[in-house]
Amino acid sequence: MSTDGGLTSRHIGKTVVTTIAVALSLFQLYTAGFGVLTPVLQRATHITFVFVLVLLLFNTTKKARFWWLDAMLLIGAVATGIYMWLTYQTLVFRAGDPTNLDMIMGIATIVLILEVTRRTTGWPLVIIAVLALVYARFGPYFPGILSHKAYSLERIISQLYLSMEGIWGVTLGVAATMVALFVLFGAFLEATGGGKIFIELAFSIAGKSTGGPAKVAVVSSGLMGTISGSPVANVATVGTFTIPLMKRLGYDPHVAGGIEAVASSGGAIMPPVMGAGAFVMSEMTGIPYSRICIAAAIPAVLYYLSLFLAVHFEAKRKGMKGLPAAELPNLRATLQKSLFLLIPIFVLLYLLVIVQVSPMKAAFWSILVLLLTSITIGPERFNFRANLAFILSALEKGARDVLTVSAACAAAGIIIGVIAQTGIGLTFSSIVVEAAGGRLILALALTMVASIILGMGLPPTAAYIVLAAMGAPALVQMNVPVLIAHLFIFYFSVFAPITPPVALAAYTAAGIAESDPMRTGVTAFRLGLVAFLIPYMFTYGPSLVAVGAAGEIILTVIMACIGVFCLAAAVIGWMMESLSWFERLIFFGAALSLIDPGLLTDLLGLALLGIAMLSILLRRRRMLQIAERKEVAK
Template sequence: MADNKVNPNNESIDLQEFMAKYDRESDYRRLKGVMARVIAAIAITFSIFQLYTALLGILDAHIQRAIHLSFALALVYLLYPTRKKWPRDKLHWFDCLLAITAAATPIYIVYFYKELVLRAGTVTTADMVVGILGVFLVMEAARRVVGWPIVIVASLFLAYAFAGPIIPGILAHQGVDTPHLVGHLFFTTEGIFGIPLGVSSTFIFLFILFGAYLEKTGLGKFFIDLANAVAGWASGGPAKVAVLSSGLMGTVSGSSVANVAGTGSFTIPMMKSLGYKPEFAGAVEATASTGGQLMPPIMGAAAFLMAEFVGIPYIAIVKAAIIPALLYFTGIWIGVHLEAKKNGLKGIPREQLPKIGRIIMERGHLAIPLIVIVYLLVTGYTPMRAALWAILLAILASMLRKSTRISAYDVVKGLENGARSALGVIIACATAGIIIGVVTKTGLGLKLASALIDLAHGQLLPTLFFTMISSILLGMGVPTTANYVITSTIAAPAIIQLGVPILAAHLFAFYFGIVADVTPPVALAAFAGSGIARGNPMKTGVNAFKLAIAAFLVPYIFVYSPGLLMIDTTVPMILLITATALVGMVGIGSAVSGYLITTTKWYDRIMLFAGGLMLIKPGSVTDLIGLGLLVGAYLLQVMRKRHNKKFSVPNNLTQ
């Protein structure tokens, strides 16, 4: 990953085996021979189809999405075995049969498209058979490549659609019969082939393909070496490297667990070598990697979905998400710095670190596509067109130096890897479409919103709290794209009804859905970090939860003060809100870690936590009270430190 002299890793780890354990998408067959070439050909053809339609114009929405899903289902059933015990170096005949059947169900829509349009709303026996098979095979594909959580959620929603008449209270509805439900979920663009799959079949796939080429060029190594040069020398340097490199990787990464594996295999052993406990080292990487899903411009591909759901330009989503994401990473940085000071952890000697000038000279050109894609988006290019240019630039930029140059084989391999990397997102989007279909057919979203507001007696703060809990529960074990779709559909409507701006409401639900990755008991990113660190998983989860305290506070800030999202505000107001939030996070970080300039007492912690909360809540009165509490706690710390220094016994007198 990086130069040996800055990588003190003496603990070997099989990344393939590790990823297969913690990330369902990585537990695929590794075939050889004819079948490997057949699967590669399907994946490459899939990428070429996506590039072709992006260049020359996408097809009719339903047809584009059906072909997109057909490719994905075929690859999932060929790559992911039915049973965990089945060997990964052989293809089972049963999975071949399922791959053909699964691919054929969306193609049925393409073949009979005109007939289906002419008899819209009428479901024939053949439609029923194909539709039921299609829904079942999408959910089975989700089980294989995404995992059980999303399948269980989708199953509960399907059960709700049928059980409406027997459900008591506000959630009751008249029920949906099988033909109408199958027709709605499979033969309209309101269910499986709805907005999530539509965005996947256009923007998301191209950005994942872009990420595949960036990985080929060695951008990940560039980010880690750059982070080392910038922060490796500071107190607790390796932990700060983890925060910085994971934030940079988050700009293109789509998975918390994959980010943990990518940067954590280097940063976690380095943290341990300098004195960090395994549980804290794993937690730092997990928290930072999870934050990558909140970092523009990609946000784990959720930014594109959010633009469609909220109905505002994609670039507006990116602008709104910048300050909250930076506050999140700043919160982790503060926690890491205080932990390092508390335990006297030093950085890496500067002579052992790579030189920043040399890194930029040798590999700085690899960042050109990222800079250009942001420029294109800001200047009005569509995300699809910007992604196409970025893919081309990623290939061309690698040619500027021999050490980073990718071959013609790598270009073709990038097409295959891009299609494979997109499978989890595509299937998650299709399964999320089932959930959306049930919600739109039954009106469940409004019913749940009303129930949450009633539970909170119409008050905003308790409604936010209940929405937070709902989003964390709904986000456990669910990938980023599906996470956003589920939380925005189920949890966000409640706070929208109370007058919160729609973008702030969607980001609020999304943030808490994402931090489920570091919230015990189902903290996948934290457990992955503990796997690399060889620490206790639950302790790692608790440490990650504490480090991610900013993620639990920032959403409340932008709900109460939407100016943080650059909504109807001025530059001075943004600066004021950001500054008070940062000072507040220092107070809360100190309270959680038990250290500011010296070890805190219990009353220091209360003052720091209360002061931090006051500063985070916008308002001149609360800001003054909060600042007073923090200053008071700081002065107490100063006096205690002087007292301890005055009465400490010199080392030479104790010998």
């Protein structure tokens, strides 16, 4: 009897969660297609759905004895949402003079944000948000330049809850509109088997070539990563297919894991979607989304070209081959099978890049096209029951997938609100400029370290948001263009998951590869080295982000491609044959010179490349002569 009751309650609970998740996704689709609500109401409705779903899906602790706390939090979540619907028209007019009920609801909303963030992303972002609140309240107790006048609880709540510069600001706004739609698009792709089909497509294209499975990992992880934007999640999904195949082909476990971690991490810098980063950056800087994608394209191509070449050189160094043709899917058949997925992706690119409609509209129409192609030419075409199940599954998954990023964006809103209220952003900028002594290279290095440290504990988008509010003004103050300053911070936030000692993407890959986590992390860092060089290069040479004359940009791209070719050779230690330490050093110097835009550096890089190639050719000639002498002696 009790067992039946337990099963029934679980079934009811699952039905409730599914219903709310589907309702959230339908709300996002409706507002995207027929017009968003007023900013506060759109964001409040979205975050209320997020509160309820997180509280239902994630327990307070691993034990269920605190169910009463979950119940209280759920009541609070619903109450704050209803309160916002009842008062949103007059809310902003009470900024600076909150009522008692405003104070209660504001405190409840902040507590709910901190709790759902803890449940979805862990403690790091919660601790930063709490420290921000403590800093706002107890400013006079902080030392030196960090000191400021204390703000009362009423002023803090007014800033965070009653204004558009706190919780209801840009970051949650992006999550409640564009990010939610693109996450939903990714969920529809995955629900139709997109992940598996992308892998099959990559296998049919690159599977037979030298190091085929590793090249498949590079291609498929890049395709999935640009939509998901989560390095760890990407490794956990695509890596389960690619890592065992790489090991089977002959790659060492730590190398297979490193390749997958690097390939998965790069998706967040690959246009057109770039995870959620491009949308957030556009809102924070006022720069059009299309311009950000164009600027990010060249560095992203260089990143994946470097990894692709490193994979190829590693396979050549170890004498590996591709997979037998009999084990690979047929390219033509795979293209036909994947057509229903490729059409909506091309529609998305067309709307974003050519027509340049808003990202929300582009995602909305792409989802509708994906639904149409799935129903008419997909594997379950005209099967009403199967298509209905697929649609409901995608709607539920899209809502579940957006929870983490929405919670993180809401918590980031608390931090940004405190930064705006206390002026700590300008203080941080002054500290960076003063510590750098006015030298840009030192300011960049300090910003890089801060981005990586934050990125080790936070999702890439959240890490970028926090540091962009404080670190970008310092770089702009030193005459770095706004777009380049934000791209610099974003890149290092993205690649923190492959930076030891806390390389979460690499450690996830190590678990699948059954390799040593630290060794896998170091390998991933080495394979992704170009990612740590390019931001410096485009800061000093803007042509790498498509700024300048067309001829200059084309020349820069050509030289940078040769540069990453040299870098891959230096990192792997192979170019036609194994390299000596001296040749690897020369190749590395050539890479740095060629990736850095400029006539003198290009000439230096080409000269170094010529020296390295001459050294290889002379050594090969010498070895051939020795072999001939031995043959004659016999």
